[in-house]
Amino acid sequence: MRVGIISASFPPDFGWDGGATRAYELAMGLKAAGHEVEIFALAAEIESVTIQDGMRVHRVLVDQKLVQLKVVPKTTPNVLTIWSSRSALWKAFLKAHAQRPFEVLDIPNILWDGLLPSISGMVPVVVRLQQNQSLYDKESIGAKSAFSLDSELVNQFSDLTLNMAEKIYSPTKELAAALVPSNPDKVDIVADPIDMDRFTVYGAMAMPKDSDRKLVIVGKVRDKAVHKYMCDVIKGVNHQNHEIPFLILAEDITSDDDEHHAQESVKGLLGEHNPVIVTRAYHQLLPDLLRSAQYVLVAPGSERVPYSWLEPMACQRAVIANSDPGCEQYMRAGEDAVLVKPFDVKASVNAVLELFEDRALRLKVGISGCRVVHESHCRRRVMGKLEDIYRAAIDNYRSEERAAARAMAMHDFVQRSEALVASYDKMLYDLLFVESPEFRFRHWFTKVAESKSPAAPIASTVAKIFGVKHTNGNSSPP
Structure with a gap:
């Protein structure tokens, strides 16, 4: 089968974050299963x-x-950021598809990656749901833009991609219910694949086996809150036990200078x-580094979730992770991993010391x-699904039936586009209000002229004399 993959991030460019790792594992799994794979x-x-x-x-x-x-x-x-990057990806895909379909x-990863291919109907499109990236969070978008149209467009196009896709799959049922609440049963459940040939219990170790009590902490050292959390945990453990060596695997550094600075x-x-x-969390050395530890603490905000949990678990290392809903969909608290509240230093220190002292619990x-x-x-089983x-x-x-469904999805989008036009009108009005003193004067002048206040007749007379044009009374300032 000839399979195309569109993913804005693919290693080694831009590092090995969760999206890049996911795309890489997918591509390698398909290749190992005998398929021809091409990535954009x-x-x-x-x-x-x-x-x-x-x-x-x-x-x-x-x-x-x-x-x-x-x-x-x-x-x-x-919208501009997404479109400027995705349009380049789509051009490359269209060219390759024209040469060999x-x-x-x-x-x-991101639903937007499949917008044009799914709308065009030139190829069957399959999309994967992803927490916090499949459907953009409106609050985070609102923090970047003062105009509601920005978030509305992103969510409308994400919904359109979902409706036009031939199949949808999700790593968990909970995520499917959250992102496709209208019909979660149509979403297939496919777990995140792990290469069990690399992440094994036995194998080479990157660090000398001078101690069987090493603790590996995985996280982002450039994030101030995470950096402080890591160091506070280390200080808390050292205060009670000085025998535990530490290794910090930094997910967000990519050069020797960054490593030295960290x-x-x-x-x-x-x-x-x-x-x-x-x-650095070197991809090739990662299994060897994880096998060098007896337990792994995954700091809050890890860029490689869920792989930062699953990879050490595959190496049979006890994992300490965050007790958030996303984590609990992958493991049972106290059974498959030790879960603590995010950024709870005391609980994290206690978990580390408990695993240190109780070898039976660790095993x-x-x-x-x-x-x-x-x-x-297991990647082989996942690829079969x-x-x-x-x-x-x-x-x-x-x-x-699907041809008719695609037509209905486009019809539904056209219907909803009327609301987008209204948002576009308000966005332009708000922009002019912010940027133009003259427009603000005309706005308030119109408000007075259209009001029932005693000043309204005077404002209307002045408007006729000086030719002041009214603004659109249907809009309102920010």
Whole structure:
């Protein structure tokens, strides 16, 4: 089967965050299953078409023509950011599809990645739901833009992609119910795949086996809150036990200079006497690094969730993670992992010391977590489920019922676009109100002229004499 994958992030460009890791594991799993895979991703510096791990990878740069616009960045910055990057991805995909058609297209991360291919109907599109990225959070978008149209467009186009896709799959039932509340049963459940040939219980270790009590902390060292949390946990543990060596796997550093700076920053907070090592989360060395530990603490806000939980669990290492709903969908508290409240230093320290002192508990949690990964996240089994979804998507794509459903989805979008036009009108009005003193004067002048106050006749007379035009009374200022 010839499979295309559109993912804005694909390693090594931009690092190994959750989206990049997910796209990579998907691509490698499909390739291992014997499929021809082609990936379309953004480039960090230079556009290229290369063969990576036996797969053709197209890397494209963001369309600078859209980025250089003057007014749109002020009104719809999120839409502009997404569209300028995705349009480049779509052009690369269309070119490759014209040369050799794809049988199916997978969108494993952001729903927007599949907007144009799904609307065009040129290829069966399969989308994966992802927490916090499948459907954009309106509150976070509102913080970046003062205009509601920005968030409305993003959510409308995300909904349109969902409605036009042939098949939808999700890592959990809870996520499917949250993001597709109208019909969660139509969403197939496919777990996040883990390469069980790499992440194994036995194998090489990256650090000398001078102690069986190493603690690996995984997180973002550039995030001030996470950085402080890590150091506070280390200080809390050291206050009660000095025998535990620490290794911080930094998810958000990509260069030697960044690594050195992070190491010095930790020394500044903990002191020279603390044997804390900070290193990058090298993808190739990651299994060896995780096997060097007896337990792994995943800091809040990890960029590689859920892989930052599942990979050490696959290596049979006891995991300490956050007790948020997203985490509990993957593991049972006290059984497959030890869960603590986010940023709760005291609870985290107690969890570390409990695992340190209780070897039986450490083994129990490690074995149980490893069993969960083997039963639910083995890449070979996951790819088998995904292949069935691809075949169903291809069959759906050819059916008359789906052709009618695509037409209805477009009709529904046209109906809802009337509300978007109203939002666009209000957005322009608000922009003029903010940027133009003359427009603000006309706005308030119109309000007085249309009111029942004693000054209304005077305002109307002045308007006739000086030719002051009324603003659109249906709009309102911010």
